[in-house]
Amino acid sequence: MNARLCDVLDRFYPGFLTCHVLVETPEQVTDLYTVLLDGAKVLRFELPRTAEPEPLEVETFSVDQFRQMIGQGKFQLMLDRAIQDYLHAYADAR
Numbered sequence: 001m002n003a004r005l006c007d008v009l010d011r012f013y014p015g016f017l018t019c020h021v022l023v024e025t026p027e028q029v030t031d032l033y034t035v036l037l038d039g040a041k042v043l044r045f046e047l048p049r050t051a052e053p054e055p056l057e058v059e060t061f062s063v064d065q066f067r068q069m070i071g072q073g074k075f076q077l078m079l080d081r082a083i084q085d086y087l088h089a090y091a092d093a094r
Contacts, residue, residue, distance in 0.1 A: 005033065008053055013037060018089060020082035022075075030056065036079065039086030042066040 009019055016037045023034035030046040037043060040063055045055040061069070063083065070076055 004053065005035075005047065008047060008055060009035070009037070012055060013043075018086050020085065022078055022082060036063075036082045036086070039063070039083050039090070042079075 005021070006019075009016060018038055020036040021033060022036055022042070023032070025032040030048050032044075032046055034042065034044045042061045042063060042065075043055075043058060044061070045058040047053050047055055063079070067076060067079065070079070
């Protein structure tokens with residue numbers, strides 16, 4: 001994960017423990033991200049390529065809501081793996 005994304009997440013979602021980038025789509029002016037925070041919240045947003053970017057068009061979903069949106073398939077497997085990684089990391093931290 002790049003420093004710009006970490007800075008934005010720290011500013012706008014303070015206190016998160018882990019972040020898994022599920023999708024990163026670079027575009028000319030903005031980058032599109034879908035991110036799993038702490039194994040429980042999915043964020044989808046655009047991040048301008050500016051010095052002090054603020055996320056645009058932010059959508060927040062619970063994992064269950066997001067799972068229903070994406071249906072079955074490869075993307076759901078990626079989501080499930082990211083959640084498993086979070087759960088293993090959290091269990092190891094205890």
